[in-house]
Amino acid sequence: MKGISNVGFTPRSIPIKYIHIDTENPRYRERLILKGKRKWNEQELEKIIEEKDIESIIPSIRKAGVIDPIWVHEKKKNYFQIVEGSRRFVALKFLNSRTDVKPPKGVSYDVVQANVLPKNTPAREINLRKFILQTGKEEWGAFNVAAQVYDLVKKDKFDIQEIADHWKKPTQWILKTIRNFQLYLEFTKWNKEKNLISEDEAPQKYTMFQEAGKNIRDVFFTTDVQKEKFYELITPNAENVTKIPSVVGIGGLKTLNRIITDENVQREIIRKPT
Secondary structure (H helix, E strand, O other): OOOOOOOOOOEEEEEEEEEEEEEHHHHHHHHHHHHOOOOHHHHHHHHHHHHOOOOHHHHHHHHHHHOEEEEEEEEEEEEEEEEEEEEHHHHHHHHHHHHOOOOOOOOOEEEEEEEEEEEOOOHHHHHHHHHHHHHHHOOOOOOHHHHHHHHHOOOOOOHHHHHHHHHHHOOOHHHHHHHHHHHHHHHHHHHHHOOOOOOHHHHHHHHHHHHHOHHHHHOOOOEEEEHHHHHHHHOOOOOOOOOOOOOOOOOOOOHHHHOOOHHHHHHHHHHOOO
16 A cells, blocks of 8 residues: 655635535534534535634634635635635634624735645545644544544555554554444444434444443453443443443443453343343
């Protein structure tokens, strides 16, 4: 497998009317699932970003415009899709739409500085650049990071070492993240067959795999039968009781990790409904 090509970029000033938000932005993957949707349209995602994510950057952009260039991919003439910089773009677009807000002298709200990736940039490289550039700006959340790492390896066929080198993370951390997300995907498949929790609740269960300690992994993550026992512990049962409802707190995942090596505990916690 080849590494990232040395595709260059061109700095340009681009009218915001030619720029389009990335509706597959991996930062908003979990939020997409939680809303029970399969795909955003541009207007929906822009509205979410405007309502949730731009308040902190509006004052600086209002005063000086976008100083740090956004990254875009030139899809065709006068059509540029954002690779990194959605929040800055939406903030600028919001200010440009306000008739009661005028830019200071020397500042423009209808043009943005951008680093432009050429039309022939491979899709797999764009996916990696999204990940590397965006995660360096604002916290993504564990689920979104894990989902993108998994896709880069499984779908885009990057070597784990490539991702580690570009993201400056230990290979063991990336291997563990991939393994945790694979466990989560196996859980969602099991859950879909059982129809126990809704699809839009499932991403909240990812932390149960991410934060599972060594004892839990040794006991539950070794065979399919044991995995199903773990799935049952973190899912509401017939009495509508979730035996392990959270990571921390009394009766949480961390408590389970301390006591699960005791065979009597294993037997009792699995056998008793509550």
